[in-house]
Amino acid sequence: MNYLNAKSAPAREDRLKANIAFGGTCADIKNRIKEGCFSGKGCLNLADRRFTQTQGCQFTLSLAILNTLRNAVIIMHAPIGCGACSINNVGVNQTLKRLRDPLAEGVIWLSTNLDEADVITGGERKLREAVLFADREFRPETIIVANGCVPALIGDDIDSILADLDAQTAASIVPIHCEGFKTKVMATAYDAVYHGILKKYVKKPDRREYIAEPDIEKIKEQYRISRNVNVLNVGSMSRQDELELQRLLNAIGLNVTFIPCYAEPEDFEYSLESSLNVSICGTHDDYFVEHLKEKYNIPFLVDTIPIGRKNTDRWILKIAEHFGFEEEARRLIELENKLLDESLEPFRRTLSGKSAFLAGGEVRIIATAEILQDLGMKVIGFKAHHFDQFIEPIFDALENIDDVLIDVATNQPFEQSNLLNRLKPDVLIAHVGGNNIAAKHGIPILPLFGPSYNYMGYSGVYEVARRLNMVVRNYQFNKKLSQYTRLPFKKEWYQKDPFTYIKNPDAV
Numbered sequence: 001m002n003y004l005n006a007k008s009a010p011a012r013e014d015r016l017k018a019n020i021a022f023g024g025t026c027a028d029i030k031n032r033i034k035e036g037c038f039s040g041k042g043c044l045n046l047a048d049r050r051f052t053q054t055q056g057c058q059f060t061l062s063l064a065i066l067n068t069l070r071n072a073v074i075i076m077h078a079p080i081g082c083g084a085c086s087i088n089n090v091g092v093n094q095t096l097k098r099l100r101d102p103l104a105e106g107v108i109w110l111s112t113n114l115d116e117a118d119v120i121t122g123g124e125r126k127l128r129e130a131v132l133f134a135d136r137e138f139r140p141e142t143i144i145v146a147n148g149c150v151p152a153l154i155g156d157d158i159d160s161i162l163a164d165l166d167a168q169t170a171a172s173i174v175p176i177h178c179e180g181f182k183t184k185v186m187a188t189a190y191d192a193v194y195h196g197i198l199k200k201y202v203k204k205p206d207r208r209e210y211i212a213e214p215d216i217e218k219i220k221e222q223y224r225i226s227r228n229v230n231v232l233n234v235g236s237m238s239r240q241d242e243l244e245l246q247r248l249l250n251a252i253g254l255n256v257t258f259i260p261c262y263a264e265p266e267d268f269e270y271s272l273e274s275s276l277n278v279s280i281c282g283t284h285d286d287y288f289v290e291h292l293k294e295k296y297n298i299p300f301l302v303d304t305i306p307i308g309r310k311n312t313d314r315w316i317l318k319i320a321e322h323f324g325f326e327e328e329a330r331r332l333i334e335l336e337n338k339l340l341d342e343s344l345e346p347f348r349r350t351l352s353g354k355s356a357f358l359a360g361g362e363v364r365i366i367a368t369a370e371i372l373q374d375l376g377m378k379v380i381g382f383k384a385h386h387f388d389q390f391i392e393p394i395f396d397a398l399e400n401i402d403d404v405l406i407d408v409a410t411n412q413p414f415e416q417s418n419l420l421n422r423l424k425p426d427v428l429i430a431h432v433g434g435n436n437i438a439a440k441h442g443i444p445i446l447p448l449f450g451p452s453y454n455y456m457g458y459s460g461v462y463e464v465a466r467r468l469n470m471v472v473r474n475y476q477f478n479k480k481l482s483q484y485t486r487l488p489f490k491k492e493w494y495q496k497d498p499f500t501y502i503k504n505p506d507a508v
């Protein structure tokens with residue numbers, strides 16, 4: 001894979017044949033993966049809906065990652081509304097940045113505020129002014145320019161302007177081409193961000209040139225690199241998640257560097273001094289690790305996500321195999337499983353037999369279902385933002401899942417509401433920020449992730465069980481909501497098949 005000569009990353013519909021419209025069972029999805037579902041009859045690629053209620057935008061998801069970077073100013077080259085999501089990021093990101101560096105700035109973001117007149121005259125003047133202002137006012141190490149649909153549609157020559165400004169600013173300038181209209185698969189944002197990072201941030205650190213060889217310092221340096229792994233964190237991880245994964249990898253003798261979220265520019269340079277890139281989530285990272293392998297020959301691991309006991313066992317073992325540390329890993333896994341099993345017992349008594357529906361990113365929901373099965377719960381439905389090949393290994397940890405319904409939909413709350421009404425789960429575990437309609441169904445809801453909570457590793461299993469136990473026992477607020485508010489869709493919709501508006505993929 002090498003797309004770095006291109007101006008921007010390709011859309012995931014093209015590169016991965018990812019899908020955003022499907023309704024069926026997990027067995028259907030698994031069979032399509034086995035049969036090479038991304039081509040030929042029954043192809044899910046480019047499947048669509050006759051009616052669509054809401055969809056994701058890669059610009060907003062790109063900002064969710066870019067806003068985590070330290071020593072950077074973010075310029076949104078777009079109308080002001082495109083960046084509204086950044087308001088949500090400000091508080092949390094400042095806190096999480098300061099957990100890594102107490103002196104870190106919060107999120108600094110500017111908008112070029114493009115309007116109707118700029119659509120006619122062009123947005124180039126505003127972009128130049130914003131970049132020079134950011135450099136003068138904030139003195140950042142990096143200025144990141146993310147562009148929305150408007151400058152792409154009116155043809156602003158962003159790369160030429162930024163190349164020209166690069167010579168005039170103390171900060172280095174990183175263009176991120178993430179216009180929303182380019183893709184229906186929101187996860188293209190990960191590639192758009194990594195594309196910019198790979199082109200501007202990732203380069204061999206200078207300091208290694210100064211180490212004389214052969215000498216003891218050089219040997220020590222090589223030893224350190226041979227024990228170091230980059231763990232590619234995701235924006236939905238908490239600091240507790242990172243500390244748990246660090247604890248587990250330290251226990252088998254490895255050091256850990258976390259990138260890209262909350263990293264600063266030089267962290268990407270030193271990330272080349274590692275022996276293995278370890279993905280938390282293939283959907284998030286494949287573009288980055290493939291390019292690092294191609295360009296710098298650093299091997300990578302893209303497999304499962306360490307959420308749930310079996311997934312965590314597998315994630316640790318796969319990493320350990322690369323270093324020949326299987327024995328250490330097996331000892332650790334045995335001990336952790338024993339401790340975890342004992343600690344889950346009280347929660348199993350409350351939660352066993354309860355049914356659950358999970359909604360959110362494909363990798364996270366399937367992995368989190370493993371925790372529920374571990375607690376004796378019954379998984380009765382999924383709604384995944386999208387679907388691609390990285391879902392495959394995550395199914396391995398689940399049992400009796402073939403008949404479970406899965407809806408592939410980025411947002412589309414009307415489909416989820418129909419499914420919840422039909423399946424009547426005892427609890428919903430869902431992506432944060434869009435559960436207002438679901439709450440009106442009167443069911444308890446546990447967020448699928450959260451910046452203050454631990455979901456990953458063995459301690460994550462315990463924490464999910466503990467919090468699930470609390471929300472299932474007390475969800476008075478949602479009960480009252482269902483009694484005193486109405487669902488926003490007509491009764492007739494609830495009589496219809498939830499997948500009515502998905503076009504038959506075979507006919508695509």
Ligand code: SF4
Nearest residue numbers: 057059082148149180
């Ligand atoms: S789709 Fe385009 S116009 Fe809409 S928020 Fe995304 S970048 Fe802005």
